[in-house]
Amino acid sequence: MLRAERITVDFGGVRAVAGVDLEVGAKEMLGLVGPNGSGKTTLLNAVCGVVTARGALTVDGQRVRLSRPAATRAAGIARVFQAPQIFDELSCLENVLLSSPDGRLVGLVGAVAARPAMHRRERRREEAALRAMTTVGLAEFAHTSSKTLSYGQRRLLELARALAAEPKVLLLDEPSAGLNDAETAQLAQLLRETRDAGLAVVVVDHKIDFLDSLCDRLVVLELGKVIAQGPPDEVWRHQQVINAYLGVAGNA
Numbered sequence: 001m002l003r004a005e006r007i008t009v010d011f012g013g014v015r016a017v018a019g020v021d022l023e024v025g026a027k028e029m030l031g032l033v034g035p036n037g038s039g040k041t042t043l044l045n046a047v048c049g050v051v052t053a054r055g056a057l058t059v060d061g062q063r064v065r066l067s068r069p070a071a072t073r074a075a076g077i078a079r080v081f082q083a084p085q086i087f088d089e090l091s092c093l094e095n096v097l098l099s100s101p102d103g104r105l106v107g108l109v110g111a112v113a114a115r116p117a118m119h120r121r122e123r124r125r126e127e128a129a130l131r132a133m134t135t136v137g138l139a140e141f142a143h144t145s146s147k148t149l150s151y152g153q154r155r156l157l158e159l160a161r162a163l164a165a166e167p168k169v170l171l172l173d174e175p176s177a178g179l180n181d182a183e184t185a186q187l188a189q190l191l192r193e194t195r196d197a198g199l200a201v202v203v204v205d206h207k208i209d210f211l212d213s214l215c216d217r218l219v220v221l222e223l224g225k226v227i228a229q230g231p232p233d234e235v236w237r238h239q240q241v242i243n244a245y246l247g248v249a250g251n252a
């Protein structure tokens with residue numbers, strides 16, 4: 001479903017991601033791990049187009065231009081950010097709708113000539129938003145101010161925003177950060193269901209137990225390069241991975 005080839009990102013003189021290949025199938029959950037500064041977040045940023053990157057990207061066989069967030073979104077890549085990006089002034093449903101803007105029939109043409117089509121599209125968008133809210137268990141809060149949500153619920157609302165776009169690929173950066181054990185278990189179950197529904201899911205997280213129980217496969221980065229990949233139990237036995245986590249020099 002997702003194929004990223006030779007992804008490279010430079011920040012001035014720092015090569016944050018150095019020629020990484022990544023493949024994730026439909027119904028696969030991939031964990032991206034590595035020590036601090038190894039390039040995990042930058043790789044996610046490259047795949048969703050928000051940093052300037054080189055390489056090649058395809059989603060479901062279709063070539064996608066890098067460094068163009070609108071192109072990656074249109075290709076079916078959705079991202080859940082580390083910090084919930086919620087607007088407190090809006091209801092929960094409005095927050096979810098914000099993430100799937102449909103500008104095709106707005107303006108004079110939309111308002112006058114294509115009014116019925118515009119209404120149909122709006123209704124479909126709202127249905128998708130409500131479906132996503134139901135999936136994450138927040139349907140009852142649709143018309144409630146997002147201000148009233150707990151931190152854990154805000155993170156779920158963020159997930160609903162990504163799912164409302166009905167993506168093929170879901171990228172999550174530290175989804176379990178700040179969640180208690182019960183919320184983390186609920187999130188893990190939701191992500192499994194999301195994967196089983198046919199999405200390719202990529203998760204960056206520092207909670208190793210969470211990733212091990214969740215992911216079909218791990219990819220380990222060090223200094224912007226892949227140093228190991230495979231099922232979690234195999235990867236953690238890999239000497240280069242052990243050295244990377246212990247901070248032993250000479251693993252690049």
Ligand SMILES: Nc1ncnc2c1ncn2[C@@H]1O[C@H](COP(=O)(O)OP(=O)(O)OP(=O)(O)O)[C@@H](O)[C@H]1O
Nearest residue numbers: 011014015016034035036037038039040041042043
């Ligand atoms: N905007 C930026 N400008 C300059 N350097 C950056 C920028 N973002 C990241 N870097 C550098 O790129 C490298 C990779 O950082 P990145 O945040 O992707 O790593 P990470 O594996 O996600 O780290 P962490 O686990 O700490 O979140 C680091 O050396 C970091 O300092």
